[in-house]
Amino acid sequence: MKLATKLRVAVLMGAVGLVETLCQTGAIARFTMIPPSEMASSLWRLLYAGKLQTDMTRTLLAVCAALTAAIVVGFVAGAVVHAIPRVRRTIDPLLSAYYSVPVFVFYPMFIVLFGLNDIPKIIIGFLYAVAAMTINTLNGLDRVAPVLLKTARVFRMGRAATGFRVVLPAAAPYLFTGVKLAVAYSFIGVVGSEFILSSGGLGYQIGFAYHNFDNRTMYALILFILGLVMIVNMSLHAWEKMLMARRGYQ
C-alpha cells in the first residue's frame, strides 16, 4: 500500500474515533449526534428488520429512472448537437452555465404541475444528470483523433460501422465519465427532492426522523445513503480504472 493511502486510512479512522469519544464522553450532546458505533448498530437493526425495504426500493427505482433517461437523452443530445455546428455554437455557452442554475428551485413548479408523487423527483434527478452526460458526450466526440476517422475512410467503412467500431470506442472514456457523474447527480437530485418535500423514500424518512427527534433512525439512514453512494462511486471508479488499464493508460 502507498504511504498516502495508509495515512488516509489512519486519518479517517482517527476522525471517527475522535467523534466516537466526543459523543461517548458527552462533549457532543446526544440530541445533537449519537456515537458512530450506535449509528452502525442502529442501521444494522433497521436493515435486519427489513424496515428500509419499501423506501429503499422507491428511491432506487426513481434514481434508476432518472439515470436511464439522463444517459439516453444526454447521449443522443450530445451526438445530435455535435453533428450540427451551428446548434453547437448556440448551445455551448448555455451548457457551461447549466450547473450555475440551482435546479432544485424548479422542484416546487414540478410538484404543482405533476402532484406530490415520484414524477417531480425523477425529473429533478434527470435535469441534474442530463447535462453532465451531454457535456461529456460532446467532449468525447471532440477528442476522437482525426487519424482514426481517416483510417476508417481508407478502409471504406460505412457511417454505422465507423460510429460503432471507431468513434464509440474512442469516445468511451469520456462517455464513462459522463455516466459516473450522472449517477452522482441523479442521486443528489432524487434524494434532495425527497428530503425537501415528498411522500416517501429514503430522503423523506431522514426528514421524518429529524422532525420526530428520532436521532437513532436519522443517523442510521444518513449513514446508509452515504455508504450506498460511496460504494456505487467506488465501484464505478474501479471499473473505470480497469477500462483505462486495458487501453494502456498507466
Add this chain to the structure above:
Amino acid sequence: MKTALPQAGLGARAFDFAVFAGLVLAVWQLAHVVGGEVAMTSPLGTLVFTARSIASGELWPHFEATLGAFAIAYVLAASMGVLAGAVLGYHRLSGEVAEPVLVAVYSIPKVTLYPIILLFFGIGIGAEVAFGALHGVIPITLFTMNGVRNIKPVYIKAARTMRIRPYDLLRTVLLPATLPEVFTGLRVGFSLTLIGTLLSEMFGSRRGIGFMLMQAIGLHHMDIIMSLTFLLVMFALMANAAMLVIDHRLHRRA
C-alpha cells in the same frame, strides 16, 4: 482537440441565440396555453408579476435574508477553500492524502447532511451559512490545490536565483501563477454556495427566497413560484456569465 467551428460573425451568432431564446419562450407559452393559468403562468404574465412584486417591496426582506446568508457563506467558503487548497497544494503528501476524500465528499448528496447541520447550528442563519459554505468550499479547495500544484518549478527557481524576498515571491510569482485556477474554483463555488443556501432555506427556515418558495407550494401560488424561479435563474445565469468573462480573460493571459 476541438473540431474547428466555421467562424461566424457576431451578427449570425446573435441571430442563432435569438432563435434559441424564441424557441424557449414559445415552448413556455405553449405549456401555459395547454396547462392553463393554474399549471404555469405565461412568460409575459411572469414578467409582469415579477416587476409588480419587486415594485411593491414585499420581496426585499426575503431577498436581503437570502443575500446576507449567501454572502457570509461565500466569503467563508472562499477564504477557507483558498487557504486549505494552498496548503494542500504546497504540501504534496497532505494533498495526496486529502484529494480522494474531498472528491468523495464532493459527489455525495450533501442534502442528507442537512439535519446534522441543523442539530449543530439550530434553525436560522447559522445553519444556512454553514450549509452554503459546505457546498462551496470543496470545489474551491480542489481547484486551488491543482493551481498551486501546477506552478512550474522553474518560476520559483528563477525567482530564487534573483534572490527574491518571500513576500515578493508571493505577490509577483505565486499569486499571478495560480490566479486563473483559483478564480475558476471561486466561480464554481459561487453557484454551489447559492444552491446550498437556497436548499437550506427550503428545508428549514422562516425567511428567505427558499422559504417563500416552499410557502407558495403550500398555498398553490403558481405565479409566485414562477416569478421566484425566474428571478433566481436569471441571477445565477448573469452572475455566472460575468464571472466566466473574467475567467476566460485570466486563462488567456496565463
